[in-house]
Amino acid sequence: MRRAAGALLAALDEPARARAAYRFDDTAARRWLEYRPLPRPGVCLDDLDRAGRKAAHRLLATALSPAAYAQAMAIVALEEVLDRAEGWRRGRHSGDYWVAVFGDPERDDRWAWRLEGHHLSVSMTVVDDQVSPAPVFFGANPATVRHAGRPVSRPLGVEEDLAHALLDAMGPAARSAAIIADEAPGDIVSATRPRVDGPLEPLGVPADRLGPTGRALLDQLVALYLDRLPPELAIREAARIDGGSHFAWAGPTRRGQRHYYRVQGDDLLIEYDNTADDGNHVHTVLRRPASDFGDDVLAAHHREAHR
Template sequence: MRTAASALLTAVSDEVRQKVRLPFADGQRRWIEYVPMSRPGASLCELGTDGRKLAHRLLATALSPAAYAQAMAVMALEEVLDRAENWRRGRRSDDYSVVLFGGPDEGDMWGWRFEGHHLSVSMTLEGDRVAPTPVFLGANPARMGHAGAMVLRPLAPEEDVARALLAELEPKHRSAAIVADEPPPDIRSGRRADLDPDLRAAGVAASDLPPRARELMWRLLHVYLGRLPADLAAAETARIDLGRLHFAWEGSTEPGGRHYYRVQSPDLLIEYDNQDDGGNHAHTVLRRPGADFGDDILAEHRATSHA
């Protein structure tokens, strides 16, 4: 990440560099915004050909190959959505921005974000420590078919593994897992930097499940942790209290229906919501309560510096 970020800063003009690089203390660092709007940083179209490629290389340091492919599909869908809206909104696949907070050459805490409609990836670093959340991916449309076959489903694993888990549940566990007949209008964490403390684990506990269902719960967990490169995914897995995971489902249980689920423990929040456009507009997020935006690393850093 340091190498990729430094290369990006070197490649762009002074004017663009001033937009790309902000102080680490800037209030916009703790930010997740996945709707089309003005955002800090420089957009891909401002970076030029070389800068745009280097921004993609920076993004690729934060994502596994599969998640990077998902992110590219999400960005390309902006053109598909623009066509479906008869070009009224002027959506563009280059309307994504990159911003650094602090810098990779300062030997202190720094961070960066790559963000636009339906994509927000935030990384915070101190030395070789990386806080790799939040990671948000959305898709509109969530699925596109033709001639009875699926053309594109960027978030297929996120839906399919969860449905497999729901189908595997015994009646008593299924009853505990399904907590509402209607899904919420969006993921409950929304676009808030600070998670709602009242958003607590619900549904069925992983510790109550039989082996096959528990295995599917772990698979679903790793769909989301697998968005990260293998070393980061392993480090995040080691920090999670697997014994306190819960799985909750809301809305339709039929394929194509409007639905929502979340996987949650005190130190993990995974959400999936697909209720808009008749169940064809998905939002998903991986978050770490208390550790998003490097909050835990920053607290340790401040304590050490103060001492």
Template sequence: MNSAAAMRDEAARLLRAAPASVRLPFDDGKRRWIEYRPEPRPGVAFGEMDADGRKASHRLLATALRPHAFAQAMGVVALEEVLDRKEGYGRHRHSNDYRVLVFGEPDPAGRWGWRFEGHHISITMTLDGDTVSPTPVFLGANPLATYYRGHPVLRPLGPEHDLGFAVLDALPDTLRPRVVREASAPVDIYSGPHADVVPPPPGVPAAELPAAARERLDDLVGLYLDRLPADVAFPVDRDALTFTWEGPTAPGTRHYYRIQGPDLLIEYDNTTADGNHAHTVLRRPESDFGGDILRAHRTAHPH
């Protein structure tokens, strides 16, 4: 079964299991939305559904992510309880506060979409027939890592952290000043919780990186693209990519990196002084929320 068919089947399962408010029209203004902060959001929460509804939500999410990325997402959900304990339960965070929405009717011949979202997760899929537009995909983690006597116990975004430093560490000293643009990291990813993205200035072209750094950059890009199933992933011109770093160049600090290319934006930001709270996102500034398939639809079916 292809991913689009699996999404239709699992969305139909969710619609049968969840309250009617889980569905909104495809053209509802809430469809173009990303909110990964602990803020109010539309949709039906896990806590408002029975076990069948919650399971249907997880099954729908699994259609959009490869197994390792699905494990990362489930780790992020679990971290909400860890963070609540760390904060002394004062903000009443809980893992039942993740929400799902289906936009329109999951019809094989129609346009529709769905979103899975909560604190540190926002994943939106937009479909037109069997064509899937698979961004934005946001995953965050607080804490980024939990340790026991120096051994990591839970570290869902560890690869994104480690491979970013691998690119940086493979750079020669002569190239570092061009890659490291700022001495301090931004407070959050530049794209933020905004439906429309204005990409920041590009960094150093991949073609100028030495072989070792270029190989690590390819690994890092692959890590983000491989969050998606093979039949959903989109092509990327890796020769046209650029890499930028902001902030200190040692782990355990606030730091940030960005990869950009034609209709591609990957961001990682470690937002706390101890380097233990990360935000990551995979976006396509020209195609998020199905912008690509909607343009193609309007071209093929002028109104």
């Protein structure tokens, strides 16, 4: 990450570097999450030359597994699909993604970066060579593009399929505890808040009330989101999660209906909603409420510095 971030800044001319570079202590800009097509901090990839754009993609690839990087590129490409579906009225384009670097990655012991645009936001904080990898937001609109009834594009399909399989594997009592509302919320509940204070209520069904199949599917669902990260980060993050996770579902259980789910555990929040555009517009996020934007590694750094 240090090498990739340094290469990105070196690839930019002075005006672009000035737009991309922020102080690490610019908290408002650093603790930022915005998955809608709105103004955001940083420099736009569309304003960079090919070398600058490639450097930004190489930096993004340091934070994502190969499969998640493929999902991210499919999400970016959907901007052109959505613009066509809207009659080209809004001028959406696949270059409308922005990168920002906070601090000096080659010299500072604490620094951060983010690459973000419509339906994609990846934030990484590095302190003393420890990486704090959250929030990570992926969305898709349209969630599914079909031809003759068959999907030809569905970048977040596994996130939906595994949750349905988990719900189907539950017995009546567990399913009753898991379904917290008959209607899904209009969006993920954590939204764009820079902090998530406390667990989201109600919690839903605890993992220890699921049978062996349900528990295995819940583990697979959590692993799917953690595996958006490179293997060494995913393994570390998985080790931080205890067995006290909960799964909650809102909305109808039939496929094709507007629905929402979340998983919460020790310093873990996963949210998914497919509620807009008649259930063909997905938002997903991996957050760590006590550790988002590097709160965990920053706290450890301060403890060590003041020991």
